[in-house]
Amino acid sequence: MSPTIFRTKGYRFYFLSNEETRRHIHVECERGEAKYWIEPTISLAVFYKLSAKELNVIQKIVEKRKHEILKEWEKHFGKR
Secondary structure (H helix, E strand, C coil): CCCEEEEECCEEEECCCCCCCCCEEEEEECCEEEEEECCCCCEEEEEECCCHHHHHHHHHHHHHCHHHHHHHHHHHHCCC
16 A cells, blocks of 8 residues: 655655655656655655656655655554
8 A cells, every 4th residue: 555645746755555664755756756764854765767856856845845744654654
C-alpha cells in the first residue's frame, strides 16, 4: 500500500507502507522519482532520472510542507 499524501506541480508525494521506520517521503512524476529523509534534517536519500533543478523544486516543496508530511506520517504509521 502506498497512500498519496498530496500532489502538486506534477509530482505525487507518498509513503510506502512496508518500509523502514526513519521518516521519509517518496516522490514520483512521469520523468523519475526520489526519496527524501524528513528527519533529522530534510535531505535527498536517492533519486532516479530527475534533474538537479527538479530535485531542488521537490526539496523546497518538502521543506514547505514538512509539518503536513509528518502529521500524515503519524496518521498512517502511528508515532514511532
